[in-house]
Amino acid sequence: MAGNRGVAYMEPGKVEVHEIDYPKLELLDGPGVNPANVGRKLNHGAILKVVTTNICGSDQHMVRGRTTAPANLVLGHEILGEVVETGPDVEFVEVGDVCSVPFNIACGRCRNCKEGKTGICLNVNPARPGAAYGYVDMGGWVGGQAEYVTVPYADWNLLRFPDRDQAMAKVLDLTMLSDIFPTGFHGAVTAGVKPGSTVYIAGAGPVGLAAAASAQLLGAAVVIVADLNEQRLAQARSFGCETVDVSKGAPQDQIEQLLGVPEVDAAVDAVGFEARGHGDGSTTEAPATVLNSLMEVTAAGGQIGIPGLYVTGDPGGIDEAAKVGSLSLSLGTGWAKSLSFTTGQCPVMRYNLGLMKAILHEKVQIAKAVNATVIPLDDAPQSYAEFDSGAAKKYVIDPHGMVA
Numbered sequence: 531m532a533g534n535r536g537v538a539y540m541e542p543g544k545v546e547v548h549e550i551d552y553p554k555l556e557l558l559d560g561p562g563v564n565p566a567n568v569g570r571k572l573n574h575g576a577i578l579k580v581v582t583t584n585i586c587g588s589d590q591h592m593v594r595g596r597t598t599a600p601a602n603l604v605l606g607h608e609i610l611g612e613v614v615e616t617g618p619d620v621e622f623v624e625v626g627d628v629c630s631v632p633f634n635i636a637c638g639r640c641r642n643c644k645e646g647k648t649g650i651c652l653n654v655n656p657a658r659p660g661a662a663y664g665y666v667d668m669g670g671w672v673g674g675q676a677e678y679v680t681v682p683y684a685d686w687n688l689l690r691f692p693d694r695d696q697a698m699a700k701v702l703d704l705t706m707l708s709d710i711f712p713t714g715f716h717g718a719v720t721a722g723v724k725p726g727s728t729v730y731i732a733g734a735g736p737v738g739l740a741a742a743a744s745a746q747l748l749g750a751a752v753v754i755v756a757d758l759n760e761q762r763l764a765q766a767r768s769f770g771c772e773t774v775d776v777s778k779g780a781p782q783d784q785i786e787q788l789l790g791v792p793e794v795d796a797a798v799d800a801v802g803f804e805a806r807g808h809g810d811g812s813t814t815e816a817p818a819t820v821l822n823s824l825m826e827v828t829a830a831g832g833q834i835g836i837p838g839l840y841v842t843g844d845p846g847g848i849d850e851a852a853k854v855g856s857l858s859l860s861l862g863t864g865w866a867k868s869l870s871f872t873t874g875q876c877p878v879m880r881y882n883l884g885l886m887k888a889i890l891h892e893k894v895q896i897a898k899a900v901n902a903t904v905i906p907l908d909d910a911p912q913s914y915a916e917f918d919s920g921a922a923k924k925y926v927i928d929p930h931g932m933v934a
């Protein structure tokens with residue numbers, strides 16, 4: 531049997547590449563595995579040889595010590611792989627298929643899955659609705675920043691690519707289907723972006739850039755991306771976005787200079803709870819800044835898409851309230867303007883098939899938009915550090931050297 535190696539979270543600021551168990555069609559005990567999930571039989575699962583697996587801003591929240599992630603947790607929820615084994619209950623997925631794995635683990639059998647809400651499946655995490663690979667509080671499913679990984683409910687979860695050679699030729703675009711492309715698209719859709727919309731996207735990390743590319747795909751008239759990281763703002767400009775530097779102050783004035791009015795039709799929070807304040811104090815963390823400023827800049831009656839992550843427990847929170855996930859929101863502003871909000875995990879399966887076709891038919895250049903950058907598994911610790919320092923790159927781990 532082949533061995534396996536994966537990226538493990540050790541302590542704040544530290545990840546390491548370790549020898550780990552080769553996956554089984556059973557969920558064994560391990561770091562973060564919910565006791566009620568231990569020993570779960572996965573006859574409906576498949577084992578994948580990982581072709582690409584990406585580092586995500588969501589991983590960084592754990593690696594910065596901003597969650598209760600346990601030591602030795604194998605990371606990685608953004609996975610594209612080749613099926614090497616199927617369980618006895620798998621009917622349609624076959625060995626050799628190259629597939630995208632939605633980061634949400636879903637059963638396909640519960641009420642929420644039946645309604646398409648695969649980010650809050652009721653049967654995969656005994657602690658709360660929703661699960662993911664390699665993530666704190668998400669059921670303890672082993673992460674995919676590794677050579678091999680198990681995918682449960684394979685017939686339901688896997689998105690098969692129609693042709694292997696075509697998939698390998700576009701693998702850097704297709705690898706974004708497991709999370710950030712659908713997530714950015716969901717952000718734009720739930721912000722109500724349509725042809726002709728003016729859009730403000732807070733955050734020029736990979737999710738913000740994916741939301742920007744999605745807003746363009748949806749026909750937005752103007753896409754404005756905001757950050758305080760000049761390199762990332764330059765990346766946004768590289769594919770036709772306008773930019774706002776929030777280190778120069780709150781966004782209204784800069785939006786007015788671009789649009790003639792200080793507001794937009796639609797807004798997306800692609801930052802989350804580690805948001806920095808605006809203006810010269812933008813190095814200071816101010817977790818409600820983005821949500822409050824989006825309520826200010828969104829036109830009355832508008833929608834705010836919130837893919838940015840907010841937590842229920844944050845050991846590094848700025849005050850006692852933030853440590854339990856309570857933020858100081860000016861909800862009155864939102865109420866007065868009849869704004870609506872969409873939060874939560876992106877239900878990847880709602881979008882990944884359509885976005886796959888958009889990639890295969892070259893309607894979107896998502897790898898270029900997010901500056902996909904391929905690295906070997908052993909470089910993961912260094913790439914985590916570079917990504918944490920704000921590199922304008924989306925790191926794609928290639929554990930078997932399969933990417934040309």
Ligand SMILES: NC(=O)c1ccc[n+]([C@@H]2O[C@H](COP(=O)([O-])OP(=O)(O)OC[C@H]3O[C@@H](n4cnc5c(N)ncnc54)[C@H](O)[C@@H]3O)[C@@H](O)[C@H]2O)c1
Binds near residue numbers: 590762800
């Ligand atoms: N909902 C989901 O399903 C889902 C999926 C993937 C990622 N996420 C979340 O989306 C968020 C973004 O992910 P990412 O990979 O792009 O992370 P990232 O950390 O690379 O990017 C966040 C960016 O926000 C910038 N920023 C900080 N304060 C700001 C402010 N006030 N205004 C504008 N920009 C500001 C940072 O400089 C950084 O460039 C994270 O919170 C991540 O956990 C959610």
Ligand SMILES: [Zn+2]
Binds near residue numbers: 608
């Ligand atoms: Zn992710």
Ligand SMILES: [Zn+2]
Binds near residue numbers: 637639640651652
């Ligand atoms: Zn379900």
